[in-house]
Amino acid sequence: MPVTLDTARELDRRDPLAPFKARFALPEGLLYLDGNSLGAQPLAAREALATTRDQWRDELIKGWNQGWFDAPERLGNLMAPLIGAGQGEVIVTDNITLNLFKLLGYITESRGRGRPVILSEGGNFPTDGYIAQGFCRFGDYEHRFLPEGADLAEHLDGVAVVVLSEVHYRTGRRRDMAATTRLVHEHGAEVIWDLAHSAGALPVDLHGSGARYAVGCTYKYLNGGPGAPAFLYVHRDHQGGGWQPLSGWHGHAAPFAFDADYTPAPDITRFRTGTHSALIYAPLEASLELWQEVDMAALRDKSLALSELFRDCLADVVEAHGIDDITPAVEERGSQVALIEREHGYAIVQALIARGVIGDYREPGLMRFGFTPLYLSYEDVWQAARHFREVVENREYLEARFQVRSEVT
Amino acid sequence: MPVTLDTARELDRRDPLAPFKARFALPEGLLYLDGNSLGAQPLAAREALATTRDQWRDELIKGWNQGWFDAPERLGNLMAPLIGAGQGEVIVTDNITLNLFKLLGYITESRGRGRPVILSEGGNFPTDGYIAQGFCRFGDYEHRFLPEGADLAEHLDGVAVVVLSEVHYRTGRRRDMAATTRLVHEHGAEVIWDLAHSAGALPVDLHGSGARYAVGCTYKYLNGGPGAPAFLYVHRDHQGGGWQPLSGWHGHAAPFAFDADYTPAPDITRFRTGTHSALIYAPLEASLELWQEVDMAALRDKSLALSELFRDCLADVVEAHGIDDITPAVEERGSQVALIEREHGYAIVQALIARGVIGDYREPGLMRFGFTPLYLSYEDVWQAARHFREVVENREYLEARFQVRSEVT
Structure with missing residues (x-):
């Protein structure tokens, strides 16, 4: 050798x-x-799974008031320093596919329908394109692929939102998130960053890059366990919008008031949907705590x-x-x-x-x-x-x- | 006493x-x-959690080929006899909120836009109304509440889909699922049954009631664990439709072909979205196996x-x-x-x-x-x-x- x-x-x-x-x-x-x-x-994740298993047995319904209910926000705040985000800007919930749908809905609702195109990367991990196609079909938007290797600047006409990966799942190629974000904004579009192959793989700097929206997963480099919940980031200056389409009771401004009508929470919790799998949060939380030391x-x-x-x-x-x-x-x-x-x-x-x-x-x-x-x-x-x-x-x-x-x- | x-x-x-x-x-x-x-x-769920924890440690990525990937269908088939459904008609995935959104999209896409109203029950558990409102806002449908205690037959004009609970979460009142389903179909509408408070609480007979669509949860009477994934049912005669809006890669006809474009799976698996939390399926599966004996x-x-x-x-x-x-x-x-x-x-x-x-x-x-x-x-x-x-x-x-x-x- x-x-x-x-x-x-x-x-x-x-x-x-x-x-x-x-x-x-x-x-x-x-x-x-x-x-x-x-x-x-992580060994700590093993321990956490054992603990949460006993918590289900011993606390039963009370467990929801003992850390289960607010786990999406609490783990979001543990994620934040790993990706250059601030407190209250990240939530851990659902999977990337669903979180992309929520952001596409949230962004397009606040922008209005002037720009009808959703762009996703050709040759990228397919779920990003699939969910963009689903969103377009039901929301009456037009989906286009950015051809692999093409110059993004030439494909932004009429684009409302583009979904891009910071690191490509096949090639491992990293985009310059700051330069790309600037370019997209200059063209009047928004970009959602998919951090599946960058969170926990390298230092991610959402704030420093001017990024407003991102999603990513926690079961790869972040060691949260098979299918551990994904994260969703919205910069605090862009949390003043309205609905996201997957409007379940956990995303309501007052989930326990049991109001008849939906009112979105005014903060990042609006991106919650319905009841989440509490057991799966414990091992991820233990892993994210380990990550704070890195x-x-x-x-x-x-x-x-x-x-x-x-x-x-x-x-x-x-x-x-x-x-x-x-x-x-x-x-x-x-x-x-x-x-x-x-x-x-x-x-x-x-x-x-x-x-x-x-x-x-x-x-x-x-x-x-x-x-x-x-x-x-x-x-x-x-x-x-x-x-x-x-x-x-x-x-x-x-x-x-x-x-x-x-x-x- | x-x-x-x-x-x-x-x-x-x-x-x-x-x-x-x-x-x-x-x-x-x-x-x-x-x-x-x-x-x-269930004691068996405790054991299953310990087993799946070791499986993550020992099998790592191979675990996806050892029961994790097909858990949504496998557990769906375990659910089926508990709710009067057949094999291949039930999938266990996501939560009720998300599953309702998928069914609303699936049903309305195949019906076309002739009937613009989605009806949900006033006074019912709020998430069913909230997600119907989110669906209507983004899909340009009109949401209405069926007033509590009102005669359903008088509120079906223009209704494409109505969401009803078999058992009401507050009062515990059970609707006659067969008679109600017949009534809704006679009025040219479809009904999605929410079985949150009936699955595992009493014998549910989806086939016998003529029900075509249903959702429900597994963490109440079915003892699947806090936030265990929900189920979704579509009668086999109504699985020939097209897309559901939350079109992620696990719902693709060939998820591992990594095609650029989304093609919905021809069966119940089209209602999967993206990567699911594998760890949470093991305790639920153990509980559903226990239920087979009941x-x-x-x-x-x-x-x-x-x-x-x-x-x-x-x-x-x-x-x-x-x-x-x-x-x-x-x-x-x-x-x-x-x-x-x-x-x-x-x-x-x-x-x-x-x-x-x-x-x-x-x-x-x-x-x-x-x-x-x-x-x-x-x-x-x-x-x-x-x-x-x-x-x-x-x-x-x-x-x-x-x-x-x-x-x-």
Whole structure:
């Protein structure tokens, strides 16, 4: 390998984030490079699940007055410092799909119908486009795709709202959120940022970027558990609007007054819908509390160092075997490495999984490896690269058992 | 008391459902008559939460292929026999508020815009009206309330969809689902049934009633845990429609093809939105498995016997103290007793809670007591009635500490 194991170990010795690894419950021997799909389990989240389970048993209905009811706002305030938002600007609820629908409704209602187009990114994670299409169909707006790689400025005519990801789920490419937000606003449109692959992956600066609206998930880099609730951000200066369409009783200005008519809450709680799954908030809250201790600049440094280490270890293999490394340059990178091998990509990922190295695969040909600095060591990454090298050099992926397709989320 | 403790104990000895009580984790000494708000914890649900917690730790992303991804359909099929539905007609996902929005969109899209009115029940649980108002505002429909106690037939002109509860959350009054469904269809409208207070409370017969659409929750009588996901039912003959507005990737015909454009799944899975909270499905699934063993006719018998016992024990107190018993006659009753005491109702409920008897209170003046036959014994109900009698006869509710208002869900 172009990099020695000793080098990786030396990097671990100097790593200020190294102590965090012991705070996760990681299966023995697993090299997990898929924290960009589902984060590992913090020990504190394990404990929190046990606690909330007892709380259901012991407190029953009283639990709603003991932290369950206001969990969406309380966890929102824990999210806020991780994404450059202020207190009262973030709520944790529902999933990204639903939160996008709410924001599309909220923004278009306050803007009026002068600009009929909702724009989403072609080639991005499909749910952002799907829900924009659903919104347009029912709200009588026109949905358009921004072609992949196109110049955004040339596609903003008539656009009311554009949905963009800060970090792209396939390529890991990071958009300049400040410059893009400025451009969109100059064209009289609004932008909703999808932070699914940036929250917890790198320092996100919503206020510093001038961002007004954002959504994101908490089960990837933020380790909230499978399908943990998503977040929704609205800058405080833009919370004076009216309704969001999914107007349930928890988003009412006075939910316990049981008024006949809906009046939206005047603050971020208007983006709540109906009764939420209280049990799922506890592990996420424990994880977000752990995140309060993390130096995000150190996180970014290690994230880039890990992905560079992986690439350095494999530079010769990638070149020799015609694998296309589409990982962006460090200044435009999220926290993943993206390699394309159209013929054998799927089988390579399967062969790696068989060796206990978990990455993931997306058609066509894309092998994704996510780097989560809190629980991945440099040695882990070096070992994962070694397995990759062996799988490719030995053509292990040609074994029949690695060709069988199954659903992968 | 008009009924002796021995009588209650004799009823327990003859109760075919008595063995179920041992399968719940109930706090020692608590008399819990609020299972109509949040159900008690099945022991199997405790175990399932522990198992799924380990599954997150050990399987990580692979968990999605080991039962997490298809949980909404699998649990829907477990729900089906409890509500008189068939396999493939029920899905467990999101909450009632969101599921109502999906059905309103789905039904109105296939009907066209000829009838512009969405009707919901005045005086019902407010979220059903709130989400109907949100839907109408964004979809350009007109929302109207059916006045409480009004004749439905006189309010169906121009109505596309009416949202009705089988059992009313305040009074516990049960509508005749078959007759009402027939009436609505005869007037050219559709009805969405809200089964929040009937699923698990009594035998529900969706097919037998001719019902085409329904929603309901699983955290009350079905004991799925706080905020456990809701269910949504569409009769198989009405699954041939098009989009529902909350069109996320899990509702796509081929979610893992990552197509650019949304194509709704041809079956009940079109009502999924985005990624769901996998952890919360495990305890609900365990509870629904327990429910498969329950004889629903026996459940109904015991439910009515429990509520009658409570009323019999208190008939003289209720009369002597001017409390208004608005509990419907048995043939129109859900599984609760509803007593109104406008001046002291809140304080009476607080005084009962201080004695370990949990009911709940809804303005104005309504004391609700829910009867859950799987984990309430006749003796429990007798003891709860004794406490009620003592609180009222001793005017214990006048103590200052019971006057302090706090939020109650």
